[in-house]
Amino acid sequence: MTALEPFFVADGDHFLATISTRGPWSRNHQHGGPPAALCVRALEALAPRGSLLTRLTFDFLRPIPMGAVSVTAEVVRAGAKVQRLRATLRDAAGRDLVHVSAVAMRTAPTLPASLVDATGALPPPEAGEPFVFPFFPESTGYHHAVEMRVVRGAWGTGPMAAWMRTRVPLVAGEAPSPLQRLLLATDSASGVAVAVDPKRYSWVNADLTVAIHRVPEGEWVCLDATTATEAHGVAVTRARLWDTRGPVGVSLQSLVIEPR
Numbered sequence: 001m002t003a004l005e006p007f008f009v010a011d012g013d014h015f016l017a018t019i020s021t022r023g024p025w026s027r028n029h030q031h032g033g034p035p036a037a038l039c040v041r042a043l044e045a046l047a048p049r050g051s052l053l054t055r056l057t058f059d060f061l062r063p064i065p066m067g068a069v070s071v072t073a074e075v076v077r078a079g080a081k082v083q084r085l086r087a088t089l090r091d092a093a094g095r096d097l098v099h100v101s102a103v104a105m106r107t108a109p110t111l112p113a114s115l116v117d118a119t120g121a122l123p124p125p126e127a128g129e130p131f132v133f134p135f136f137p138e139s140t141g142y143h144h145a146v147e148m149r150v151v152r153g154a155w156g157t158g159p160m161a162a163w164m165r166t167r168v169p170l171v172a173g174e175a176p177s178p179l180q181r182l183l184l185a186t187d188s189a190s191g192v193a194v195a196v197d198p199k200r201y202s203w204v205n206a207d208l209t210v211a212i213h214r215v216p217e218g219e220w221v222c223l224d225a226t227t228a229t230e231a232h233g234v235a236v237t238r239a240r241l242w243d244t245r246g247p248v249g250v251s252l253q254s255l256v257i258e259p260r
Helices: 033-046 178-186
Strands: 008-011 014-017 051-060 068-078 082-091 096-106 129-131 146-152 160-166 201-205 207-212 221-229 234-243 246-259
Touching (some): 033 051, 033 068, 033 082, 033 096, 178 207, 178 234, 221 246
Antiparallel strands (some): 008 014, 051 096, 051 207, 068 082, 082 096, 129 146, 146 160, 160 221, 201 246, 221 234, 234 246
């Protein structure tokens, strides 16, 4: 951890966003990663012991302001093997900012060994080149609150793989959980696999879906990302998610691209 500010400071039932949450398109709005991780924090408190939050879908309803936010979470359906959960992020005025639906599945010893597709394994973080997102409007923000190492591809040319880890806590005084660390990074996939000129265009994701088959281990998360961009201004970013042990899941984002 560094002298940078944590992403949020708890204040009663609210969380105060710091400049570490600042996103790429406005100095007054947050990057999607920290509020997504804050929602996961609330969902983890509800998920049954021995379960895995295997699928999380975030609908970003409006830009998330640099201010106080609150999170509520509830169990929608409590099954013996599968639970359905829901969370809502709101601003200080009570307006809904993010809706989250989640699935928690029970885990139990079932197979003699794990069977995963580890093709296309990536070099470790220490083999990568340091990288900082170049399109943020301010010198301080999310892009400096995370550390990045590029291990495949080149930024601005299409598919790219980059390791990421947070430099600061999600909430002041707390160590982020492995899943919170994953969500702090994963919303950046559309900023990793970029094929348009950020001086001419902006791209904003309306949603984020993350599906995992195991909890990530360690500080580093790798986004092996690619974006399919159409001339009509709609794009989709897909990413394979890795930790230093191997693949952990996938993510998907729907984007709208606009001229600046």
